[in-house]
Amino acid sequence: MLSQTHIDTVKATIPVLASAGTAITQHFYHRMFTHNPELKDVFNMSHQATGRQPAALFNAIAAYATHIDNLEILTSAVMRIAHKHTSFNIQPDQYAIVGHHLIETLRERLGEAFTPEIEEAWVAAYQQLADIFIKIERDLYKANAAKNGGWEGFRKFRVAKKQTESELVTSFTFVPVDGNSVVDYLPGQYLGIKVHPSNHEFDEIRQYSLSTASNGQSYRISVKRELNAIKNGVVSNYLHDGIQEGDEVELMPPAGDFHYQERKRPVVLISAGVGLTPMNAMLDTLASQGSQNPIVYLHACRNPQQHSFAEHVASLTETLNLTHYTWLEDGAPENAERMIAGQMQLAQVAEILPLTDGDFYLCGPIGFMMFIKDQLLSLGVVEDRIHYEVFGPHQNF
Secondary structure, X not given: OOOHHXXXXXXXXXXXXXXXXXXXXXHHHHHHHHHOHHHHXXXXXXXXXXXXXXXXXXHHHHHHHHOOOOHHXXXXXHHHHHHHHHHOOOOHHHHHHHHHHHHHHHHHHHHHHOOHHHHHHHXXXXXXXXXXXXXXXXXXXXXXXXXXXXXXXOEEEEEEEEEEXXXXXXXXXXXXXXXXXXXXXOOXXXXXXXXXXXXOOOOEEEEEEEOOXXXXXXXXXEEEOOOOOOOOOHHHHXXXXXXXXXXXXXXXXXXXXXXXXXXXXXXXXXXXXXXXXXXXXXXXXXXXXXXXXXXXXXXXXXXXXXXXXXXXXXXXXXXXXXXXXXXXXXXXXXXXXXEEEOOOXXXXXXXXXXXXXXXXXXXXXXXXXXXXXXXXXXXXXXXXXXXXXXXXXXXXX
C-alpha cells in the first residue's frame, strides 16, 4: 500500500529523473525487449524507432510522480491510455513484466542514488498505478463483451470491401468471419487491428478511427498511406499494398474516449488530413439520426487530390443543417465554392462559428490541433468545449 512516506520519496526523486531524461526510458525499452522480445508483437516498434514512445513514457512517468498525491488531475489521461491499452489487448500479467523492467532500469541508471527507500517507494507507486489500469481495463473488456455483438480478445474479420477515397487514403470494410453481429460504437472511436506484414518479424497492432456510422454488421476504417515506410508506414503500406478483399485480419472491439457527445447545442468539427475519419463518422451518425442540430465542418488538406470524402460531405448538406469549408495548402481552384487557399485561419469564418455555445471537435496532426486550439481560445471559446483526438503515444497540448 502506498504510504505518505512513499509519496514524499517519489516526489523527491523528480529532479533525479529530470536530470536523467529520456535516457531512462530508452534504456527501459531496450532492456525489456531484450529480456521479453515477445512484447515486440504488442508495442509499436515504429514509435520506438522515431523516439516518440520513449519520450511519451518519460513524460508520463514525470507526470505521475508530480501528481501522485492528487491523481484526479490525471483522470482524463488515464482513461485515454486505458482505452488505448484495450485496443492492444493488454493483460494484467504484462504489467508485472513492465514493472520489473522499470525498477531494474532505475537501479541500473541511477546507481547509488537508487536507495532501498527509493526502490520501495517506486515499487509501491508502480503497483498503485498498475492496479488502477488493470481495474479500468478489466471493466472495459467486460463491458464490451456484455454488449450485443461484443467480444473479448482478438476476433477474426474478413475484408469485404477495399475502396480508394483519395490519393493517399483507402477505406477497408470488415465483416466478422463467424457471421455474427458486431458491437456498436460511438462516432469518434477507433479499432485496434492486428496484422503480420509480409517479410516482417513481428505482429503489428495499430489503431484507426472508424470512418462511418455504426451499423451492427460491419466496421470501416480509412487509412492514410504513410510515405516514410521505414519508420512510420509499416502497417499502412501493408494495408494499401498487401491486404485485398477476402483477406482476414484480427480486430479488437471499438475503443476510445474521444467521441461525439449528444448535446442540444451547435457542433463544429475541425480536421486536417486523415483526421477527417472520425469527423466523417460523426456526420454519418448525425445524418442517420435525422439531426437538425447546427453543424459547421472545417477541413484542411494539401490539395483536392488528397481530399477524402469531399463529395460525400457535400451531399450531406441535403439532409443535415451543415455548413462546410475546406482549406487547401497548395492553393484553391479558381471559382471553387467553400474552398480557401492556405492554412486554416478561423478568423476567416468566425462569423459562422458558435463561439459562445458550441462544442468543438479536433482531429489531425498535433501541430495542427495546437494551432487551431490557440485560435479557438483567442476567439473566446472556453477550453472545456474543445475536444480532441491524439493518435500515437499519449500527449497533451
